Amino acid sequence: MKQLVAYITAGYPDKNFTVDLALALGESGVDTLELGVPFSDPVADGPVIEAANERALKAGFRFADILSISEAIAPKIDTLWMGYFNPFYQFGVERLLDTMQTLGVNGLIIPDVPYEEAKAYHDAFESRNLANITFVAPTDGEARIATITAEARKFIYLVAYAGITGSGKSEDLLPVLEMIKRHSKTPVYVGFGVNEQTAREKVQGADGVIVGSAIVNVLLDDTLNNTQKIAKCCEITRVIKSLINE
Numbered sequence: 001m002k003q004l005v006a007y008i009t010a011g012y013p014d015k016n017f018t019v020d021l022a023l024a025l026g027e028s029g030v031d032t033l034e035l036g037v038p039f040s041d042p043v044a045d046g047p048v049i050e051a052a053n054e055r056a057l058k059a060g061f062r063f064a065d066i067l068s069i070s071e072a073i074a075p076k077i078d079t080l081w082m083g084y085f086n087p088f089y090q091f092g093v094e095r096l097l098d099t100m101q102t103l104g105v106n107g108l109i110i111p112d113v114p115y116e117e118a119k120a121y122h123d124a125f126e127s128r129n130l131a132n133i134t135f136v137a138p139t140d141g142e143a144r145i146a147t148i149t150a151e152a153r154k155f156i157y158l159v160a161y162a163g164i165t166g167s168g169k170s171e172d173l174l175p176v177l178e179m180i181k182r183h184s185k186t187p188v189y190v191g192f193g194v195n196e197q198t199a200r201e202k203v204q205g206a207d208g209v210i211v212g213s214a215i216v217n218v219l220l221d222d223t224l225n226n227t228q229k230i231a232k233c234c235e236i237t238r239v240i241k242s243l244i245n246e
Contacts, residue, residue, distance in 0.1 A: 002244045003155075003208030005189055006215055006237055007034040007082060009052035010069055011061035013219075013226070019072045021230050026077035028234035029241030033073065034109060034210065037066055037083030048213040051220055063087055067099065074104035080133065080154075082109040093121060097128050107131030107154055115148040122151065133157050134186075142179045149184035156180060157210065160192040160202060177205040196239050203244040211240055 006025050010018050022033050036049070038056035066081065073079055081100070088096050088110065100108075107130050110118070118132055125132045131154035136145055138159065149156055158180065160173060173190060180188050190202045191210030203209050218224070218232045 002203055002206070003031045003187070003189065004029055004237060004241045004244065005032040005034050005080075005155075005191075005208065005210040006030040007036055007049075007210065007212030008233075009036045009038060009049065009056055009216055009219065011038060011059065011065050012052050012056035013059065015065050015069055017226050017229075018069050020226075021233060022069070022073040022079075023076060024230050024234050025237055026073075029237045030077070031208070032078040032080060034080050034082045034212070035066065035070065035073075035105075036212075037063070037081055037087055039084045039087060046213060048216050048220065052216045055220070063091060067103065070100075070103045070105050074106075079105050080107045080109055080131070081105055082111075085110050085113050094124060097124055097130055100130060101128045105130075107133060109133045109157065111135065125153075131155075135159060136176065136180060136188075138173060138176050140176070142182075145176075145179050146183040149180055149186065152184055152186040155187045155189045155208065156184065158188050158190045158206065160190050160194070173202075174205050194240070196236060196243070199240045199243045200246065209240065209244055211237070214240075 008018065008021055022035070025033065038053040038061045040057060070079060110132070121132065133154060134148055134152040135157045136148065136159065158173065158176065177188060187207035189208040189210050190206045191212070194202050194209045194211045195214035199209055214236055215233050218229050218236070221229065224232065
């Protein structure tokens, strides 16, 4: 069974909604929840997720909120925190990892920390059995792929194209997937530009997909109430889970 990871922005429109949405997604085909920590300069994200970050921050999101949300959801759905390094660094990396371990959060996705810098924290993650998700870009050569995937845990995040999330570009990923699989047995999930129209294509040769902007678009739709937003997001994930396993 190919796996589905879903990204949602924590705290938008509020903490209780985030908990309700996360638990509903867990019953609607989502295997792993990527819980986004709102940040003022999300450099890897496109306008959709950036807008959700801004709204969450304006609504009063604080880092402590991610802890209370995770306390409610992590025992019930496999949870990763996705965020930029600054808030994690300010909290304190060792303290952060200890807190994650206590809450049952299983790892981090940090798009603005390259492999060379992440190595400094490798032992801290390993000693707590936590994953620091490895990114591979389609522009990476085979030698670099061999290096950065050697100790990858949980899954490898294959960025579907050079650019930002949600921009809908398309690249032939099969050569990159073949290179990764020559050097690592860790599952490979494709992210960026995954939605109901592209999921079947994106998952070819991969072990799963990561969907973000397609869900966050629904969260930003002010014509829907919260119940309708949750229902629509769950329908999207059910459809995508079905498509990637046809």
